[in-house]
Amino acid sequence: MQIAQVIVDVPTRQTNNPYSYLIPDTLKDQVMVGMRVEVSFGNRKVTGFVVAVTNKSEFDGKLKPIDSLIDLAPVINPELLKLSSWLADQTYSFKISCLQTMLPGGMRTRNQKRLIAKDDVIVQQHPEIFHGHQEIDYNQKRADDKTVATVLKLQRAGQIQVVENLTHHTHPMMLKAYRGEISPATAQSALAKVRKNATCQIKLLDLLMKHPNQTFLQSKLTADGITATTLKTAQQRGWLKKTAVQRVRNPFLRPTKPTAPLQLNADQKRAVDQINTATTQRADQVFLLEGVTGSGKTEVYLQSIAHALALGRTALMLVPEITLTPQIVARIRSRFGDQVAMLHSALSNGERHDEWQRINSGQAKVVVGVRSAIFAPLKNIGLIIIDEEHDSSYKQSDNPRYQTRDVAKWRAGYHHCPVVLGSATPSLESRARAMKGVYQLLTLPHRINRQALPHVSIVDMKEVATKRQGILSDQLIDAISSRLKRREQIILLLNRRGYSSFLMCRDCGYVPKCPNCDISLTVHKDTHTLNCHYCGHKEPIPMVCPNCHSNRIRFYGVGSQQLEEQVKQLFPTARVLRMDVDTTRRKGAHEAIINQFGAHQADILLGTQMIAKGLDFPEVTLVGVLNADSALQFPDFRSSERTFQLLTQVSGRSGRADKVGEVIIQTFNPDHYAIQLAQTQDYERFYATEMRVRHDGKYPPYYFTVKVTGSAANENQTAAEMFGILNFLKDRLSSQAIILGPTPKAITRINNRYYYQIIIKYRKEPQLRSALDQILMDSQKKQRAGLQVAIDNEPLDFM
DNA sequence: AGCACGCCGACT
DNA sequence: GTCGGCGTGCTC
Numbered sequence: 076m077q078i079a080q081v082i083v084d085v086p087t088r089q090t091n092n093p094y095s096y097l098i099p100d101t102l103k104d105q106v107m108v109g110m111r112v113e114v115s116f117g118n119r120k121v122t123g124f125v126v127a128v129t130n131k132s133e134f135d136g137k138l139k140p141i142d143s144l145i146d147l148a149p150v151i152n153p154e155l156l157k158l159s160s161w162l163a164d165q166t167y168s169f170k171i172s173c174l175q176t177m178l179p180g181g182m183r184t185r186n187q188k189r190l191i192a193k194d195d196v197i198v199q200q201h202p203e204i205f206h207g208h209q210e211i212d213y214n215q216k217r218a219d220d221k222t223v224a225t226v227l228k229l230q231r232a233g234q235i236q237v238v239e240n241l242t243h244h245t246h247p248m249m250l251k252a253y254r255g256e257i258s259p260a261t262a263q264s265a266l267a268k269v270r271k272n273a274t275c276q277i278k279l280l281d282l283l284m285k286h287p288n289q290t291f292l293q294s295k296l297t298a299d300g301i302t303a304t305t306l307k308t309a310q311q312r313g314w315l316k317k318t319a320v321q322r323v324r325n326p327f328l329r330p331t332k333p334t335a336p337l338q339l340n341a342d343q344k345r346a347v348d349q350i351n352t353a354t355t356q357r358a359d360q361v362f363l364l365e366g367v368t369g370s371g372k373t374e375v376y377l378q379s380i381a382h383a384l385a386l387g388r389t390a391l392m393l394v395p396e397i398t399l400t401p402q403i404v405a406r407i408r409s410r411f412g413d414q415v416a417m418l419h420s421a422l423s424n425g426e427r428h429d430e431w432q433r434i435n436s437g438q439a440k441v442v443v444g445v446r447s448a449i450f451a452p453l454k455n456i457g458l459i460i461i462d463e464e465h466d467s468s469y470k471q472s473d474n475p476r477y478q479t480r481d482v483a484k485w486r487a488g489y490h491h492c493p494v495v496l497g498s499a500t501p502s503l504e505s506r507a508r509a510m511k512g513v514y515q516l517l518t519l520p521h522r523i524n525r526q527a528l529p530h531v532s533i534v535d536m537k538e539v540a541t542k543r544q545g546i547l548s549d550q551l552i553d554a555i556s557s558r559l560k561r562r563e564q565i566i567l568l569l570n571r572r573g574y575s576s577f578l579m580c581r582d583c584g585y586v587p588k589c590p591n592c593d594i595s596l597t598v599h600k601d602t603h604t605l606n607c608h609y610c611g612h613k614e615p616i617p618m619v620c621p622n623c624h625s626n627r628i629r630f631y632g633v634g635s636q637q638l639e640e641q642v643k644q645l646f647p648t649a650r651v652l653r654m655d656v657d658t659t660r661r662k663g664a665h666e667a668i669i670n671q672f673g674a675h676q677a678d679i680l681l682g683t684q685m686i687a688k689g690l691d692f693p694e695v696t697l698v699g700v701l702n703a704d705s706a707l708q709f710p711d712f713r714s715s716e717r718t719f720q721l722l723t724q725v726s727g728r729s730g731r732a733d734k735v736g737e738v739i740i741q742t743f744n745p746d747h748y749a750i751q752l753a754q755t756q757d758y759e760r761f762y763a764t765e766m767r768v769r770h771d772g773k774y775p776p777y778y779f780t781v782k783v784t785g786s787a788a789n790e791n792q793t794a795a796e797m798f799g800i801l802n803f804l805k806d807r808l809s810s811q812a813i814i815l816g817p818t819p820k821a822i823t824r825i826n827n828r829y830y831y832q833i834i835i836k837y838r839k840e841p842q843l844r845s846a847l848d849q850i851l852m853d854s855q856k857k858q859r860a861g862l863q864v865a866i867d868n869e870p871l872d873f874m
Numbered sequence: 875a876g877c878a879c880g881c882c883g884a885c886t
Numbered sequence: 887g888t889c890g891g892c893g894t895g896c897t898c
Contacts, residue, residue, distance in 0.1 A: 081898080085875055094898040117897040118877065134898050859893075 109149030181424025366519030368727025388457025
């Protein structure tokens with residue numbers, strides 16, 4: 076008897092282990108480990124992953140059979156299955172969440188219910204449910220409590236039937252098409268019969284004559300000028316038959332010319348040689364490739380990938396969320412052609428699914444992608460690269476809260492291949508490991524074109540008078556106008572996390588706040604609303620102060636919209652492009668702005684963080700950073716590191732080609748070491764200084780950290796529960812462990828829930844793991860009381 | 875998650 | 887006496 080061990084899609088602690096199901100005869104020899112199945116669990120149907128097939132079960136109750144198979148082939152290979160268990164352990168999350176995370180979005184299933192009333196009487200009795208229809212779609216989540224109760228009662232009484240089916244989120248995209256049904260000869264004779272001026276029909280018959288028995292996409296036919304009416308008549312006459320073809324998506328919009336490897340300089344060559352040796356020897360060595368901006372890291376990646384491919388192995392390259400620009404993809408694809416698959420957040424579910432299939436089937440040998448691409452089902456990996464390894468997008472912010480570097484190292488261990496972590500400004504964690512010899516340090520200290528780094532100057536904003544609301548200093552304004560005269564390009568970076576401008580009454584100081592969250596509302600001029608960035612609450616901008624009825628209620632703070640307005644006022648003839656969350660929401664908008672700026676169709680590009688990375692515009696000779704220090708004001712131990720990294724990175728954007736670049740940094744903290752050292756791009760001294768700070772403050776990389784966050788609708792309850800957790804931890808951990816909190820989070824209330832946190836800093840706590848497991852176990856019970864507990868292992872911040 | 879089971883207050 | 891509130895435990 077064959078029994079499948081199934082991890083069901085019920086994310087709770089109690090169901091975080093496999094359940095046994097009988098494999099019915101009809102599915103014998105079909106059910107394989109790594110496939111998804113549909114099973115009855117309790118009294119409903121859920122999806123599950125088969126994690127093992129055995130011939131006996133530990134469970135001595137009566138086993139239920141598997142209802143059906145969702146996949147025709149395994150979607151999780153043995154490696155990823157093993158990885159999922161490790162990941163669940165590592166991140167304190169459920170196995171099912173980990174398995175689900177490994178699949179491309181859109182392959183996940185959702186449960187849909189349909190209610191069928193037994194007779195008309197029921198329909199009449201419950202108009203609020205059935206709205207006069209006998210069959211309705213039913214969404215338990217959207218229904219209110221009363222409806223749910225009524226539905227349950229009716230179901231138990233057998234008066235309605237509930238039909239469940241698990242539907243796939245995405246279907247292969249089908250395109251309308253027509254197949255030619257007639258021979259060239261028939262077409263010829265038909266052609267003789269149509270009216271002379273029936274141009275459409277003539278065109279169509281011509282096509283059918285030249286390409287007999289072919290299928291044509293409707294979109295192509297209409298593009299050729301054949302109208303829908305013509306197609307309809309053609310169908311009636313039996314010339315064509317309507318069909319559909321599955322769309323083969325190709326996310327690479329532009330065709331690329333093949334390129335040859337570039338000549339390497341001595342530093343690059345040394346790096347490539349060492350990486351290649353590790354690949355050849357199947358050593359799971361981690362390299363830290365430290366190279367200033369423009370030192371040719373990408374070429375090192377490409378030639379190392381080429382080496383892995385030459386050995387018959389595959390390669391995985393990860394880049395940060397916003398850096399995966401068409402520029403980079405084009406460069407990789409021009410070297411490796413169709414072997415490249417891309418996994419990008421801007422892909423539609425369908426496109427991502429297609430790319431995933433190409434990887435899973437072995438067609439694609441090189442995968443380029445963002446964080447989640449670390450789970451790409453590549454086989455026989457020869458090299459894993461993480462570019463800009465310090466980037467914060469490599470840590471997932473919700474469950475499973477994994478750090479991509481750690482997953483990469485796990486997979487490297489499995490495949491016996493090297494990992495290359497690349498950065499101009501490595502994270503302190505990675506650099507510290509390189510210093511200890513855990514990682515091997517490779518450096519590229521020179522820019523490829525031997526060009527000097529741009530000249531960086533710092534403007535002390537404390538000394539700038541508050542005239543003109545003081546966003547732009549005179550130095551920056553002068554520099555901008557001189558570039559405009561020379562027809563060179565300018566980038567203005569607004570370093571403001573969650574950039575925002577708020578409303579304040581000049582008479583009484585009233586600031587509109589979100590009714591659900593402890594945060595002021597943000598002005599959105601385009602929609603004329605005040606928005607909450609945390610819960611999505613929107614309200615119109617008031618004309619008079621709701622508190623004192625004064626009409627002197629004005630905007631404060633600098634958002635990118637405000638900056639754009641000011642720049643346009645100061646330089647009315649300059650062409651300005653703005654890039655921020657608002658202007659890039661639409662698909663492809665990001666790319667369009669970059670292309671437009673790259674083609675010099677604008678003089679000034681302004682925006683938030685997203686313009687700081689990876690873009691290469693040779694005509695840019697000035698970069699201005701406004702509020703360079705806004706991150707420094709956050710109570711976050713990583714804020715200096717982030718500021719330094721950001722400033723170094725933007726500075727690299729200026730003067731990349733043959734023109735000398737200039738960078739102007741505006742700040743209120745001109746003496747802060749992160750800003751001072753960014754001016755000279757002195758990573759070594761920054762590393763030394765910051766390590767000192769981390770050492771004294773007992774922060775990573777000297778200490779391991781865990782963040783425990785608790786939230787509930789009631790503030791007192793949240794605090795009380797967190798104090799309970801604190802006492803429990805104190806009991807279980809050694810006196811060496813530092814336990815901070817519980818403290819309310821920076822934004823205590825979000826969506827009417829109160830958030831408190833506890834931070835644990837430690838070096839060696841063998842009991843920690845079981846203590847945290849216990850906390851999660853206990854919190855499961857309290858969840859009914861509205862308490863939610865989340866654990867973040869090695870959080871990026873303590874906020 | 876979702877549902878059943880079981881134990882206490884206010885009602886036809 | 888019962889109906890229904892929600893605290894607790896289980897789902898192969």
